[in-house]
Amino acid sequence: MKRFECMTKLAARLSDELVILSLGASVDEWYNAAPHMRAASLFQQQLGCVTPQAFGLAAGLPERQIISLDTDGGLLFNLGILATLGNERPKNLFVVVWDNEMYQSIGGPKTHTASGTVDLAAIAQGAGVTHAYTARTLDEFDAHCEAGLASDDPYIVVAKVAGTVQPEIKRKHSDGREDKYIFVRHVEATEGITIMGPSEHN
Amino acid sequence: MQQSAVDAVIRGLKRAGVSIVCYLPDSLFKELYPALDADPDIRTIQVTNEGEGAAICGGVFLSGKRAALVMENSGLRASVEPLARMGLGAGIPVVMLMSYRGDMGENNWWAVPHGVTMEPVLQALRIPYVVEREEERIEQAIFDAYELAYSSYYHTAVALSGSIVR
Numbered sequence: 001m002k003r004f005e006c007m008t009k010l011a012a013r014l015s016d017e018l019v020i021l022s023l024g025a026s027v028d029e030w031y032n033a034a035p036h037m038r039a040a041s042l043f044q045q046q047l048g049c050v051t052p053q054a055f056g057l058a059a060g061l062p063e064r065q066i067i068s069l070d071t072d073g074g075l076l077f078n079l080g081i082l083a084t085l086g087n088e089r090p091k092n093l094f095v096v097v098w099d100n101e102m103y104q105s106i107g108g109p110k111t112h113t114a115s116g117t118v119d120l121a122a123i124a125q126g127a128g129v130t131h132a133y134t135a136r137t138l139d140e141f142d143a144h145c146e147a148g149l150a151s152d153d154p155y156i157v158v159a160k161v162a163g164t165v166q167p168e169i170k171r172k173h174s175d176g177r178e179d180k181y182i183f184v185r186h187v188e189a190t191e192g193i194t195i196m197g198p199s200e201h202n
Numbered sequence: 203m204q205q206s207a208v209d210a211v212i213r214g215l216k217r218a219g220v221s222i223v224c225y226l227p228d229s230l231f232k233e234l235y236p237a238l239d240a241d242p243d244i245r246t247i248q249v250t251n252e253g254e255g256a257a258i259c260g261g262v263f264l265s266g267k268r269a270a271l272v273m274e275n276s277g278l279r280a281s282v283e284p285l286a287r288m289g290l291g292a293g294i295p296v297v298m299l300m301s302y303r304g305d306m307g308e309n310n311w312w313a314v315p316h317g318v319t320m321e322p323v324l325q326a327l328r329i330p331y332v333v334e335r336e337e338e339r340i341e342q343a344i345f346d347a348y349e350l351a352y353s354s355y356y357h358t359a360v361a362l363s364g365s366i367v368r
Contacts, residue, residue, distance in 0.1 A: 020261070042264065044287075044291075044292065045287065045291060046257070046284060046287040046288065046291070047283075048253070048254075048257070048283070048284070049257040049260070049284050049287065049288065052254050052255075052257030052258045052260075052261065052284075053257050053258070053260050053261035053264070054261060055258055055261060056222075056224075056257065056258035056259060056260060056261020056262040056263075056264070056265070056269065057261040057262070057264050057265050058261075059222055059245065059247065059258070059261070059262060059265070059267075060222065060261070060262045060264070060265020060266065060267035060269075061265045061266075078251075078253065078254055078257075080249070080250025080251055080254050081250070081254055083250055084247065084248075084249055084250060084254065084258075087248070088247060175291075176287075176291040176292035176293075177291070177292055177293050179292065180264075180292045180293055180294060183264065184264060187264060187265070187266065188266070191266065193266040194266070195263075195264070195265075195266040196352075196355070199353060
């Protein structure tokens with residue numbers, strides 16, 4: 001199963017959701033798989049921060065569907081967030097874990113899931129995230145996207161994907177700071193709120 | 203903590219517009235956590251480590267709500283990675299309220315590292331901070347920390363010490 005194909009399936013289901021994205025090659029793939037979601041996606045380079053940030057966003061905007069696109073390496077960096085999700089049970093958070101069993105962005109050294117003994121979905125279930133599943137085919141993944149986006153309970157799908165990157169895709173040029181401004185202005189416009197407002201004096 | 207100090211912290215958080223608090227409980231703020239839990243205007247989220255709490259607070263910032271990360275100052279060390287990446291890499295601020303373990307008067311050997319490392323770590327991350335030891339300063343210090351964090355889009359910190367926490 002290729003990550004880019006999964007992303008295309010997920011992207012087709014999205015319109016007004018907000019997405020927090022993990023680091024690595026998946027950034028450029030999502031940029032291309034979901035061009036209509038670029039302003040609604042926060043491209044961040046933070047191992048271990050993606051699902052916690054997405055949960056914070058979900059806690060702050062309880063009426064908005066939030067999606068975390070995390071990775072095996074990123075989730076393994078901070079497994080504690082699973083226990084927090086198990087206790088807090090956000091109604092509006094769908095977590096996808098791209099599990100390619102490697103640290104792809106630095107050339108592909110294996111992560112702990114490569115051994116076959118570490119099961120992220122089982123860890124999530126043990127942490128109290130009842131809806132935690134592993135998808136190995138595109139149809140399975142798409143079905144979990146449909147269920148996860150409609151779920152009133154936190155929902156995690158661990159997508160077992162190949163360690164390949166979609167060839168000849170457009171690179172995203174912006175950095176984390178520009179990405180944040182784009183994202184925040186999108187949230188402000190779509191929620192009708194001010195997050196980064198004017199100073200007292202200009 | 204005396205009840206009056208607990209009340210001052212909550213007044214400061216509310217004046218700053220905080221509605222979500224992430225915390226990992228500690229002993230010096232022992233009385234503060236249940237008071238935050240009980241407050242109807244504040245949602246508390248207990249986390250498994252302070253770095254996770256920092257990242258959740260960053261996500262809350264992106265929602266337009268205001269969050270606080272409340273912890274012992276040892277939690278600062280656990281938070282360095284997400285703080286560096288969010289703050290220096292993206293300009294996503296986290297406001298921290300810490301109990302100052304290892305300050306003058308500390309009587310636990312295990313808390314000495316917290317005192318030795320807190321201010322150098324804050325300085326290494328270029329995080330503006332104040333250490334408050336008088337209860338009457340608490341509310342304004344917290345309010346001011348949010349003013350600067352939302353002007354700089356960078357982290358700020360308030361450490362409470364002295365008679366406030368002993």
